[in-house]
Amino acid sequence: MAGGVSRRRMLAVGGAGVAGAVAAGAAGVWAHDLIAETPHAADAGGAVPFLGEHQAGITTPAQDRLHFVAFDVITDNRAELVDLLREWTRAAARMTAGRDAGPVGAVAGPAEAPPDDTGEALGLPPSGLTLTVGFGPTLFHDPSGRDRFGIADRRPPALADLPHFLGDALDATISGGDLCVQACAHDPQVAVHAIRNLARIGFGVVSVRWSQLGFGRTSSTSRQQATPRNLFGFKDGTANLKAEDSSLLRQHLWVQPGDGPEWMTGGSYLVTRKIRMTIETWDRTSLAEQEEVVGRIKATGAPLGGRGEFDRLDLTATGAAGQPVIPRDSHVRLAHPDTNDGARLLRRGYNFVDGSDGLGRLGAGLFFMAYQRDPRRQFVPIQTRLARHDAMNEYLRHVGSGLFACPPGVRADDDYWGRALFGR
Amino acid sequence: MRSHRLPACVTLGALALTGLAACGQQTAKTEKIAVTASDTACEVARTELPAGAHTFSVTNKGSKVTEFYVYAKDGSIKGEVENIGPGTTRDVHVELVAGEYESACKPGMKGDGIRGKLTVTGQATALTSDPKLAAAVAAYKAYVSGEADGLLAKTTEFAAAVKAGDVAKAKELYPVARTHWERIEPVAESFGDLDPAIDARENDVEAGQEWTGFHKIEKDLWTTGDVSGDARVADKLVADVTEIVRRAKTVDLSPVQLAAGSKELLDEVATGKITGEEDRYSHTDLWDFAANLEGAKAAIDALRDALAERDSGLLTALDAKFATVQAALDKHKAGTGWKPYTELSTADTKELSNVINGLAEPISKVAAVVAR
Structure with missing residues (x-):
């Protein structure tokens, strides 16, 4: 690093409690960590390795904060787009290691030049920052069907536009996007800093289409983590795919050789749904009804009829009157793998409150994110069933939607996001 | 109008028009005063100085x-340093040509x-x-001199139409006179009080201050169509413009200021014009947009040979x-001018915003290239 304040150096001074695995973020060793698929202790301050077989930020134990952004590509020039992806990759490698976005840094450059880093993360540790990129369907075919970048023949069949689900109230201005970047960190300032700097690097090539801040992860992606609660007050993500389930991850999460175009092997498909919750009406619903809607005990997260959070759902159990213990229209029954031919998702959503809506209500909800091997066999059938039958729909409104093909990880210093897609 | 200034050395907040070239390494050569x-x-250790950087x-x-x-x-x-707390010391870098100055x-x-008094010789x-x-x-x-001439000529015509109560002609001349202003705005704006008197918008004026200048007349022209009370404002506008033109034609500029000015012009577009705030009654924002762009281009064209090297x-x-x-801008041409801002769709303004950001990022790098 050419001068400037090293955020990582500050970590060395101030981060006494940082785990050894985290210190391995130093250049050189990090490549091998992710390949082993061991989740990295995303300690509050530590760095998560950027290089790896898969992109970080998917099985990485979910951090506390999110800044997600979708971009439109505003150039038709393929070389400009590829240059941007290269530059983004370099900046992402630096920022996830706790360094400044540019090689010069926030305060080390000439007085006459604007700094190549915006500076608000100076003095902050890496904070478990991960940056994960994805390519939307419109990158392959723009809305008029045009193949702007000569990659239409590489569009994976699994990246099929999502169908309209019953009740969808999608706003086009907070849906879709040619590219996305997911920034997760334990410090919201670090996540926002990363997105802000990537957006700045992209001026003239990409334009922010929409972005979403999230707080409070609503899923755990590792057994090291306790299951958190969403804004309905229920534990969310109990039955989530977890980083430790290696064979399940191959089956449900990572694109395998032969699934589609080879450039996606080792990648994963991301579906995002901005789900507005009408928490005001939910809050005046009785505890018993809330538990019947969800299908779990609010206190413990145990399925109705069970005792512990991780008890198996007994979908056949019936009560005294012969009615199912876990109601037919309960969320947990409809979303459960047993109801969906075993289909599973790696959920990685976040709570959001976008201020208020002018009617005295909080603009609250869940920014749902789920990674999977093939949305056509996973998210689409599950959501189709939920949209039709889920009792929870009374309190939900899907207002935004996104679908992205997240390529495999950046494997070496000269590699870049999307090289397998754009390299010929 | 935005209350801002030509950039000087980062921490100084100087409005210095000639001090800029001195911001770099050159100042290290001379002893501090x-x-x-x-x-x-206010005791200044040396009041007779050789020309150059200090x-x-x-x-x-x-x-x-x-x-x-x-x-x-x-x-x-020429140079300015603010907020010097009791017991503290701050530096200001100034480049001075021969002449009389005041500290x-x-x-x-x-x-x-x-x-x-400060006397600079040599x-x-x-x-x-x-x-x-x-x-x-x-x-x-x-270029500045030519635009200054155009500004004075068209402002004089505009004021005459206002005073004659010729609303149609005044409306026609308003964006034309402003075009000359907007092309050289960073230079014109650097003269302290004159800029707000000429270009303040209604919300730029504090309680108790009189609102004068282009935008006051703009409001009357486009809201009530009654400019019968604006004769004095029109006269003052011409007087203020005459003074600013006189100063603009003799001002010393540094190469770094050219670069900084071109960036500022795009900042003007990105903050004021893209939102329709500048000409909120006439909606002639795209005229100002085009003029800012031309002004920025003129500065880069002037620097072309140096940048090429x-x-x-x-x-x-x-x-x-x-x-x-x-x-992107040319899509919105209308006759010899531009569409009103109100005819732009959200998609149009987003496209304009995108392309301005795309240009402003590389332009922000020019100053450092010129300074090195």
Whole structure:
């Protein structure tokens, strides 16, 4: 690093409690960590390795904060787009290691030049920052069907536009996007800093289409983590795919050789749904009804009829009157793998409150994110069933939607996001 | 109008028009001039100086927060450092050509301050020794001078139409006169009080202050159509423009200021024009947009040879991005002018915002290239 304040150096001074695995973020060793698929202790301050077989930020134990952004590509020039992806990759490698976005840094450059880093993360540790990129369907075919970048023949069949689900109230201005970047960190300032700097690097090539801040992860992606609660007050993500389930991850999460175009092997498909919750009406619903809607005990997260959070759902159990213990229209029954031919998702959503809506209500909800091997066999059938039958729909409104093909990880210093897609 | 200033050395907040070239390494060569400020005195260690770059090191031994200024004879600010707390010392870098100047400490940061004389003698050194940069400054000064002439001529016509009660003609001339203003806005804006008098918007005026200038007349023209009470405002506008034109034609500029000015013009577009805030009654924002863009282009064109030598890749990128912006803007041509802002869709303004950001990022890099 050419001068400037090293955020990582500050970590060395101030981060006494940082785990050894985290210190391995130093250049050189990090490549091998992710390949082993061991989740990295995303300690509050530590760095998560950027290089790896898969992109970080998917099985990485979910951090506390999110800044997600979708971009439109505003150039038709393929070389400009590829240059941007290269530059983004370099900046992402630096920022996830706790360094400044540019090689010069926030305060080390000439007085006459604007700094190549915006500076608000100076003095902050890496904070478990991960940056994960994805390519939307419109990158392959723009809305008029045009193949702007000569990659239409590489569009994976699994990246099929999502169908309209019953009740969808999608706003086009907070849906879709040619590219996305997911920034997760334990410090919201670090996540926002990363997105802000990537957006700045992209001026003239990409334009922010929409972005979403999230707080409070609503899923755990590792057994090291306790299951958190969403804004309905229920534990969310109990039955989530977890980083430790290696064979399940191959089956449900990572694109395998032969699934589609080879450039996606080792990648994963991301579906995002901005789900507005009408928490005001939910809050005046009785505890018993809330538990019947969800299908779990609010206190413990145990399925109705069970005792512990991780008890198996007994979908056949019936009560005294012969009615199912876990109601037919309960969320947990409809979303459960047993109801969906075993289909599973790696959920990685976040709570959001976008201020208020002018009617005295909080603009609250869940920014749902789920990674999977093939949305056509996973998210689409599950959501189709939920949209039709889920009792929870009374309190939900899907207002935004996104679908992205997240390529495999950046494997070496000269590699870049999307090289397998754009390299010929 | 935005209350801002031509950038100087990062921490100084100087409005210095000639001080900029001195912001870099050149100042290290000369010895610092100590200034001892108190609540009642302002002692400058040396008041007879050779022409060139100087650093004043201002120590506040008083009890009030103070400021230090160097003024030229015409009242323009050559160097400025604000917020010097009791017991602290701050530096200001100034480049001075031969002539008479005034120093001023302002205890409590108000009033005319405690003034003293500064005499600068010797060769009136140029602000740059690179002939390509010197040529750039000369070319841009010629541009400023030409636009200043146009500004005065069209503002005079506009004022006459207002005074004659010819609303239709005044409306026609309004965006034309402003085009000349907007092309050279960073230069015009650097003269302290004149800019708000000419270009303040209604919300830029504090309670008790009189609102004058283009936008006051704009409001009357487009809301009530009654300008019968605006004769005095029109006269004052011409007087203020006459003064600013006189100053603009004689101002010294540094190459770094050309670069900084081009960035500022795009900032004007990105903040005021893209939102329709500038001309909120007439909706002629795209005229101002086009003029800001032309002004920025003029500065880069003046610097072209120097940039080609110093960073040809940057110049190529700038040319491409200028073309992109122009193409996006040209979609909104109407007759000899531009569509009203109100006819733009959200998609239109987003596209314009995108292309301006795409141009402004590389333009923000020009100053450092010129300064090195």
